[in-house]
Amino acid sequence: MSEFDPLALENQLCFPLYAASKELTRRYKPFLDPLGLTYTQYVAMMALWAQDGVTVGELGRKLYLDSATLTPLLKRLEAHGYVRRERSQEDERAVIVTLTDEGRKLREQALDVPYCMSGCLKMAPEDAVELKRLLEKMLQSFE
Amino acid sequence: MSEFDPLALENQLCFPLYAASKELTRRYKPFLDPLGLTYTQYVAMMALWAQDGVTVGELGRKLYLDSATLTPLLKRLEAHGYVRRERSQEDERAVIVTLTDEGRKLREQALDVPYCMSGCLKMAPEDAVELKRLLEKMLQSFE
DNA sequence: TGTTATATAATCGTGCGCGATTCTATAGCG
């Protein structure tokens, strides 16, 4: 009869979380490559499709990312012609991120990405819903 | 009455998964810094504490990592004196990874990391168990 | 046996991810 090993990989919550996150990101790649987006860029675009004209800081709070990650990422999106980055008139410290027409048009092409992914994720819908609920609960518990 | 938006951040399963994984990794940092380990290095050490004398490939399959990530990571662990990397005698293609005495000793210091983390994760134990089960189910569905 | 195919790590290039620092702009306050 063996004791419980607190350092065994199979006893960790963190490990399947870490592995599943990476694996899911990898699964997105074939669907995002045609759009010229990485996974993180896709997430940033989702936030901007919901609301643009936001500052780098606001965007970062929504995405749990800081300026060290966002600034170069937004520069790449700008180079692709999807967003504009402009200093705010009212507050010269802030940078406002706005979608270009190209960036808004990209949304149409992205519309079937979630559907494609749902086909790739062979999980019962009620399990997916419950998983999402628990992950959000975990995130909130960190606040 | 608004329609369901498939590209809204709050309707994604991937996003809380991505965000929670990053957030949890960040929470490990203060407990891993004293051991001189990053989160990925910690996970690799957990696998090795369970079984060492394995090849880079075997380790990679356990951790869902490939040689492009593992080789430099293992070199850093080797530089810290925690592991040895040696070409296999039987198969000169394979590299065997073994714990040093120092690496085995590190396990004692790591023993209370899971306990510290459980204190930081304010989630009902039954929720954590269910979350872990669903994440493993998701990972299996990808096989 | 020699030739081709496969397996295994290592390497390369690009893009996060983040702690720490820096630079500039605004806010607060005497």
Next chain:
DNA sequence: CGCTATAGAATCGCGCACGATTATATAACA
């Protein structure tokens, strides 16, 4: 008004993460 504190973004440094390629070793097989 001037001085200090704070806020916001950019930059730096390091370590993943991974697709693609390369180099070497073994396996398979004609």
